């Protein structure tokens with residue numbers, strides 16, 4: 429299971445455009461590592477090709493004397509049945525648990541242990557899913573011995589639960605989490621740990637350092653219940669009441685604007701609210717990405733008109749799109765390379781003769797061979813396997829390369845990819861402007 433942020437899925441995480449339900453993940457600049465879906469929800473749209481953590485949503489039945497979902501008693505066999513129907517290979521499935529609160533705490537402890545025991549045996553019938561159990565305890569001592577008990581049962585993926593109520597006690601929670609991580613990793617350094625329900629940037633930064641996964645539904649709560657607009661600010665996030673929220677140029681806001689949808693609107697319909705949720709999630713993902721220290725390499729296409737004489741690659745191409753893309757990556761102080769149909773991967777300072785070759789003139793086979801060479805070069809350029817390749821290129825320059833670099837284990841991301849050339853130019857210029865304003869602290 430990959431460390432990183434898993435965003436909580438709700439029942440209707442989409443925007444309705446021309447009668448099509450456009451899932452919010454299609455609008456995001458970054459994708460979360462995965463998603464978390466509770467058996468309590470019935471999402472109308474669900475992400476594919478990305479891992480999902482399936483759980484029972486213990487928080488929602490916390491007040492009940494015994495846990496139920498839709499009137500059905502929750503136990504290991506019931507949830508295995510549900511997970512079999514709803515999860516896919518590679519997904520994570522969580523043993524049913526109960527928060528330790530109320531009058532029947534001993535019964536709840538017993539419930540958690542019995543179900544964890546039954547669940548890991550029953551999970552044998554779903555060998556391509558990853559079973560996880562949640563550590564509970566009223567004291568740190570109890571949490572540590574519970575963690576060891578679950579490990580001894582056979583769990584190699586463990587969740588840390590019950591910390592959401594004390595979310596504002598940042599240092600207290602981190603102390604608990606660090607103690608559990610250290611204890612388990614001293615027994616087995618390959619154990620994976622997940623923290624349920626905490627995703628604020630200062631947590632995210634600590635979790636990244638500890639190589640943990642974590643989840644959260646801040647994006648939905650702020651958008652729907654609190655009427656808050658989140659704006660990324662470097663490695664942090666700022667909360668704005670809607671009445672004071674600044675205009676936003678993020679990918680989500682740009683894309684929904686075309687359809688008359690405004691994430692700033694409150695009480696004017698579900699589409700506006702869902703767009704705000706997508707925007708808030710996007711801002712959170714940008715923040716989490718800024719926190720991470722992985723290397724990012726930007727790739728732009730060497731396209732359009734060229735000078736008539738040899739020049740460094742960064743100056744050879746004269747198209748507006750190339751120049752705006754170049755200014756954008758230079759403004760970020762990012763490491764960047766140019767993809768060329770003739771020269772494959774070019775360093776911006778490399779001296780190049782003008783040439784005449786476009787990916788449109790290449791056959792499918794030629795493009796595949798070209799992508800293989802480009803991928804080999806990118807693998808050489810990358811500092812390590814955590815490197816992320818960010819594509820600002822057209823489709824023909826990226827499709828096969830993305831597929832191949834991913835199969836080598838690298839992260840990839842495309843930005844401004846659904847925009848027409850005019851919109852893309854406007855987007856790049858707007859981003860440069862915003863970045864300059866932030867730098868100047870205007």
Ligand SMILES: [Zn+2]
Nearest residue numbers: 676678681707
């Ligand atoms: Zn936005």
